[in-house]
Amino acid sequence: MMTPPPVLSARRTELPLPAVAPGTRRALTVLRFGTPGARPKAYLQAGLHADELPGMLTLRHLAARLAEAEDRGEIAGEIIVVPVANPIGLDQRINGFLMGRYDQTTAGNYNRDYPDLAALIGDSLAGRLGTDAAANVATIRAAMAEALAGPEPLSEVDALRHRLVSLAFDADIVLDLHADNEAELHVYTGTPLWPDALDLASELDARAVLLAEISGGNPFDEACSGPWWALAKRHPEAVVPPACLAATIELRSNDAVDDRLADDDARAIYRFLERRGVLSTGGSGVLPRLRCEATPLDAMQQLKATSAGVVSYRRHLGEFVYLGEIVADVIDPLGDSVPVAATTDGILFARHSQTWAWPGKVIGKIAGAVPLPERRGRLLTD
Incomplete structure (x- = not known):
């Protein structure tokens, strides 16, 4: 040390x-x-x-x-x-x-x-x-x-x-x-x-x-x-x-x-x-x-789970992902697997280390270049 x-x-x-x-x-x-x-x-x-x-x-x-x-x-x-x-x-x-x-x-x-x-x-x-x-x-x-x-x-x-x-x-x-x-x-x-x-x-x-x-x-x-x-x-x-x-x-x-x-x-x-x-x-x-590239904060996608389950990431930190690409799956141990897709092109620069999700939990962040319609008001994760 x-x-x-x-x-x-x-x-x-x-x-x-x-x-x-x-x-x-x-x-x-x-x-x-x-x-x-x-x-x-x-x-x-x-x-x-x-x-x-x-x-x-x-x-x-x-x-x-x-x-x-x-x-x-x-x-x-x-x-x-x-x-x-x-x-x-x-x-x-x-x-x-x-x-x-x-x-x-x-x-x-x-x-x-x-x-x-x-x-x-x-x-x-x-x-x-x-x-x-x-x-x-x-x-x-x-x-x-x-x-x-x-x-x-x-x-x-x-x-x-x-x-x-x-x-x-x-x-x-x-x-x-x-x-x-x-x-x-x-x-x-x-x-x-x-x-x-x-x-x-x-x-x-x-x-x-x-x-x-x-x-x-x-x-x-x-x-x-x-x-x-x-x-x-x-x-x-x-x-x-x-x-x-x-x-x-x-x-x-x-x-x-x-x-x-x-x-x-x-x-x-x-x-x-x-x-x-x-x-x-x-x-x-x-x-x-x-x-x-510097990008607008309102173009950053907060990748949100829509269901509860274990998060299995398909993409790694620092990788470029494309609109529509599946970034992670939220897997119910007793049920279905729900994919979570990118809604923008950009760099996956953040993920969540606790890989258990619930509806609305932010499990990733993508730095995109085009402002997203849902990104209004408070732009940071509370």
Whole structure:
């Protein structure tokens, strides 16, 4: 096993969360590198869904590399790293299993319902924005800071969301590391951020890139990047650039926890930060070729079972499937076998590792190119 050097305690701060009971308190651990207020600012977190583990190891390796880079004076901007973004979910264990996707108190998804900063500050910006893009960015970020400076939410989960957004809202780059149930590495990002985010997807060797302006539910990455294009539409007289490149990175499968793979992913993110000037060490090497096409999120088929039974996949992850092709069979041990077909051409980039299905269960995802009529409203799997 690879063991990176320890991160110095001087770079570590603890942000307490509200106590849920006497004698009980959790905290968010934050690692800071570079100079506060310097640009570009990058914010990276992992484990927002606390049972998605590969990203936590990746940021452990990345933090070690950043500590070494800082000692060499190679950090040009500011970098904030939160390797464990959800200490609440990490404490949710049922029958010997960690269950960290949903809050057990509210049943809410930890990666939904973040503050809508565009709605909070939109009215206050009337008459304050003009044709100077840099000045507008500074004005908008100041308004966001003011909106977030109010009283902290009372509940532990809402306070966690508030703290995470408060750390990230003014970043130039926001990377939220997740892992799918069983998947190839893929990236979700905003349509206005493509092809600008090509270097990120290429360095990570993504096998699918899913694009949407609004995916529904206000997940963390869109809470950081979405306000910029929302405000651009709300104030068409002004020049409002997409000043935050935010992306959700799905680091393959929940169970694909491998320390060497995590180190490879950390190296890829490090190279991306070099390319973006957050690190002063260049990043002028040849960009790897992206081995997929970016496709609309509303063109992604959620392959759903129509019956209960054991899932037997006919196609493997990463394979191209065609409209009408049978991707899996749902087999009733006491009855019939029901085929599940692709309704689009595209890459099968995700499957479900628990091969028991029921009607409506998503057992696969296909990155197609043509928007599908049923893909409306909330586009992400809850």
